[in-house]
Amino acid sequence: AQKVTQAQTEISVVEKEDVTLDCVYETRDTTYYLFWYKQPPSGELVFLIRRNSFDEQNEISGRYSWNFQKSTSSFNFTITASQVVDSAVYFCALTEGYGQNFVFGPGTRLSVLP
Amino acid sequence: DGGITQSPKYLFRKEGQNVTLSCEQNLNHDAMYWYRQDPGQGLRLIYYSQIVNDFQKGDIAEGYSVSREKKESFPLTVTSAQKNPTAFYLCASSFWEGSNQPQHFGDGTRLSIL
Numbered sequence: 538a539q540k541v542t543q544a545q546t547e548i549s550v551v552e553k554e555d556v557t558l559d560c561v562y563e564t565r566d567t568t569y570y571l572f573w574y575k576q577p578p579s580g581e582l583v584f585l586i587r588r589n590s591f592d593e594q595n596e597i598s599g600r601y602s603w604n605f606q607k608s609t610s611s612f613n614f615t616i617t618a619s620q621v622v623d624s625a626v627y628f629c630a631l632t633e634g635y636g637q638n639f640v641f642g643p644g645t646r647l648s649v650l651p
Numbered sequence: 652d653g654g655i656t657q658s659p660k661y662l663f664r665k666e667g668q669n670v671t672l673s674c675e676q677n678l679n680h681d682a683m684y685w686y687r688q689d690p691g692q693g694l695r696l697i698y699y700s701q702i703v704n705d706f707q708k709g710d711i712a713e714g715y716s717v718s719r720e721k722k723e724s725f726p727l728t729v730t731s732a733q734k735n736p737t738a739f740y741l742c743a744s745s746f747w748e749g750s751n752q753p754q755h756f757g758d759g760t761r762l763s764i765l
Contacts, residue, residue, distance in 0.1 A: 580759040582694075582741065587753055628693060632751045639684075639754065643691060
């Protein structure tokens with residue numbers, strides 16, 4: 538069965554600090570996809586990134602970067618030089634095979650203080 | 652602008668009453684989904700639909716019903732059989748063809764019991 542764990546329930550940082558959000562997943566499939574979503578206070582989930590199991594290259598997008606390591610079943614998300622607007626709940630999610638059955642982690646609430 | 656519209660934003664239900672949450676999308680997406688979000692938990696899938704006139708139960712379908720008469724619309728009814736309906740409900744949509752397409756989310760409906 539597939540499972541996503543986000544061990545950090547809440548994180549608080551001061552603006553301009555770097556912060557890493559952890560995501561550990563479980564799957565028996567060799568083909569799977571990993572996602573990160575951001576949920577700001579307004580409620581809607583905003584798609585950030587999708588990664589397939591065959592591509593372990595790390596990715597950087599502006600202040601955001603993702604570290605995918607199959608050896609540890611982790612897909613961690615780092616925000617560099619955090620800003621107050623980064624305050625949100627961040628969800629890691631997994632789909633197996635070529636399906637659309639998303640399994641979400643419990644989320645990490647990030648508070649960036651001015 | 653293309654997007655997903657959920658209404659109402661807030662909804663109150665009396666004991667023994669059925670209520671219907673609306674979800675409309677104009678993204679030309681094939682698939683639509685309903686999730687329930689409880690505090691401190693990730694999203695849990697209630698129902699999803701790949702095409703018109705077809706839908707499948709998710710992990711927590713009991714006490715809920717859906718219909719998919721039009722591609723753009725996927726209303727969710729919370730029936731009186733759902734004993735603990737207080738939650739935040741999110742609707743999402745995606746393309747189905749291809750693998751593991753990102754889901755796009757609405758702003759959510761917060762349902763409370765009177």
